[in-house]
Amino acid sequence: MPPAFVEFLQFLLSGITSGAIYALVGLGFALIYNASHVINFAQGEFVMLGGMLTWALTSAGLDLPLAIGGAVAITVLVGMALEKLAIEPARDANVVTLIIITIGAGIFLRGVVSVTLGKDFHPLPSFSGDDPISILGATIMPQSLWVLGVSALVVIALQGFFSYTLLGKSILATSHNRMAAKLMGINVGFVLVLSFGLSALLGAMAGILIAPITATNFEVGIILGLKGFAAAILGGLGNGLGAIVGGLTLGIIESLGAGYVSSDYKDAIAFVVILAVLFFMPSGLFGRRGTERV
C-alpha cells in the first residue's frame, strides 16, 4: 500500500470512530427534538454520566458488564426524571426558556457529579485489550471496533423499535402530530418521558464506548454535547438518518482536517464546513424544507 493511502486510511478510521460517537449523541438530540421540540442541552451530560458512573461502579468492585448495565440504567432514570420534573412543568414556555432549563439541568448534573465523584480524569479499561489491529497497513484499536459495532447495533435496534413495536410507533406518531396522537389514545406524557429515557440511553452508551479511548471526567459532556448538536443540525434536525450521516461527516472532517491542514484548527475547520453547509442548505443535509409555519 502506498504510504499516502495508509495515512489517509488511518485518518479516515479515527474520524469514523469519533464520528460514530457524535452520531449517537446527535441521535439523542434528534429523538428528543422530534418528540417534544426541545433542544436538550443536557444531552452531553448523559454522555458524561454514562462514562463516570461506569467508572464509579467498577471502582466500587462491580464487573465491567454489570457496571455498564448499572450506569446505563441510572442515566436513563436521570433522563426520565429530567423530563418529568423540569421539562413537563414548563411545557408552555417558549423554546429559548426550555433551552435555558436544559442548560441549568446540565450545570446541575455536572455539579452533582463533581461533588460526589470528584473532578479528576478517569480512564476505563478497554473492553478487549489494547493490541492494535492492522487493516491494509493502517492500525485500529479494538476499542474503536467496539465503538463502531455497538453504534451500528444500537442504530439497527432503534430502527427496529420504531418500525415494529407499538411503543416505537407511538413515539413516531407523537412527533408527527401531538394532538392527533393524543386523540388516537396515545399516552403522550408517557411517550415524552420515554423519549428522554431513550435519548439518555444513547448518550450513556456513547459515553461508555468512548471512555476507554479519551478517559472521562465531569466536564467531558460539554464538548461532546456540542459536537452531537452540530451533528444533528448538520444532518437536518429531527432526522435520524441525518444525525448519523451528520455525525460521521463531522468526525471525518475533523480527523482529515487535523491530519492534512492543522491539528490546532480541527474544530474550527469542522465548524467552517458546517457553516458553509448551512449557508447553502439552511435546513441541513436531510432537513425538511419550508418548516416555518405561518
Place this chain on the structure above:
Amino acid sequence: MAHNVRPSGYSKFAKKQTYTRRMSTRKSRAQMLLSERGGGMASLLLVILVLPLFLANDYHYDVAVNIGINAIVVVGLNLLIGYAGQISLGHAGFFGLGAYTSAVLTAHYGLHGLLALPIGALGVGVLAYAIARPVLRLSGHYLAMATLGVGLIINIIISREAWLTGGPDGMYVPLLEVFGTEVYGGPMWYWIVAATLLLAVWLSLNLIDSPVGRALRGLHGSEVAAQVAGVDTTRYKVMVFVISAVMAAVAGSLAAHFSEFVTPAKADFSHSILFVTMVVLGGMASTFGAVVGAAVLTLLPQFLADFADYEHVILGLIMMTVMIFMPKGLVPTLAALARRGARRTAR
C-alpha cells in the same frame, strides 16, 4: 405595554395617522413615570448614583463594574433575542474580539486605548454585518448552531494565535488613559461603565420605541406577516445583529482595560451561554430585565462561592426553578404581579 403591531403603521402614507393615534393614547405624566422608558431610566440612574454608598471596598466595586459590563452586552443581546426573536449563542465571540482588539492594539502596537476601542467596535460591526445576511437567513435552532459556530471559530483563533494573543494563557492589557490620566481602580471604572451602561439603555429604549422597534416586534410575532405588511425584515434583523455585536465589542474593550488581562475564556461558548441566560432570566423583551438578569447572574456566583463545591449544583437548581416557575423571566413576571396587586387594591 401592549403595542399592537398595525400593518398600516408601516406604510409611508399612514405616518400621520400613526402619529395622531400615538398622541391620542399618550400617557399621563404619572403613567410616564411608571413606564419602562421614563421611570425605568430614572430609577436606573438613581440606583447607579446611590449604589457607591454601599460599595465598601475594591471587591465590591469589582463586582459592580462586572455587572455593568455584562449588562451592556445583555441590553444589546436582548434587542436581538427579546425583540427581534433571533437567538445568538456566539455573542461572547464578539465580546472577546472587542477585548482582544483593544488588548493587541494597545499592548503590541502602542495605540491609544480610546482609539483602539472604536476600532474594535467598528471591526466587529463590519464582521457582524458581513456574516449577518447568510447567518440570519437561518431560523430557530439552525441559527443557534450558526452563531455558536461563529463564536467558537473566533474563540479557537484567539486561543491558537499565541504570537499575537498569548494563546490560552492570555495577555496583559495596558491601563486605559483618558485626558492624560490613567484610569485605575474601582471608583473610576464604576463611573465610566455606569455612563456607558446608561447610554446603552437609553439607545435601546429609544430604538424600541422607534418605528424600528415596532418593526422588530412585528418580526418577532410573525416574520411572514411583517413581510407582507411591507417590513424589510432582513434589513432590520441585520441592523439589530450588528448593533448588539458592537455593544458586546465595546463592553469587551472596557472589560479588557478594566481587568488589565484577557484570556480566551472571555470568548468561549459558556460565556455566550451566560449572556443568553442573563437575557432570558431577567426577562426577554425587557431592557431593564436585561440589566436585572446581568446583575443577578453576576452576583449569584459571588454568594454561592460560600458553598464551595456545591456552587454549580445550586446555580443549576436556581436556573431551572426560576425558568420553570417564571418562564417569562424575573422582571416581566414581577411587573405583572405588581400590576395585579395594584389593580386589586384599586378595587
